[in-house]
Amino acid sequence: MTNEIPATPDPAWHDVAATGEFTDGAMRGYTVAGREVVVCRTREGQWHALDNICTHGFVKMHEGRLRGVRLICPLHGASFDCRNGKVLGAPATKPLACWQLKIEADRVLVAPPSA
Numbered sequence: 001m002t003n004e005i006p007a008t009p010d011p012a013w014h015d016v017a018a019t020g021e022f023t024d025g026a027m028r029g030y031t032v033a034g035r036e037v038v039v040c041r042t043r044e045g046q047w048h049a050l051d052n053i054c055t056h057g058f059v060k061m062h063e064g065r066l067r068g069v070r071l072i073c074p075l076h077g078a079s080f081d082c083r084n085g086k087v088l089g090a091p092a093t094k095p096l097a098c099w100q101l102k103i104e105a106d107r108v109l110v111a112p113p114s115a
Ligand code: FES
Pocket: 054, 055, 056, 057, 058, 059, 073, 074, 075, 076, 077, 078, 090, 091, 092
């Protein structure tokens, strides 16, 4: 005899938005499980999610600009590659942590980086 275990949503994944809320080149910020995340949709239609707090100072990255894959801080202009979080321009020196992101049935789901 086997016990059927009902499927439960993976607690690591959080549904944050509908895909239709984003135009190409748009980004939005969310608070997920007490942590800030920025979701980016590039002009090429690629989706990425990263920590939304600049590693140089306490400012939200989604209030800056997204130029191609370059995510630009609104305060001092540091830039990061939204595909991998790497620093592309000073004054920041530490990368942004990348979140997992998946699209399911026109919904955007994100999961925090593993500690
Ligand atoms: S706070 Fe982002 S570059 Fe200074």
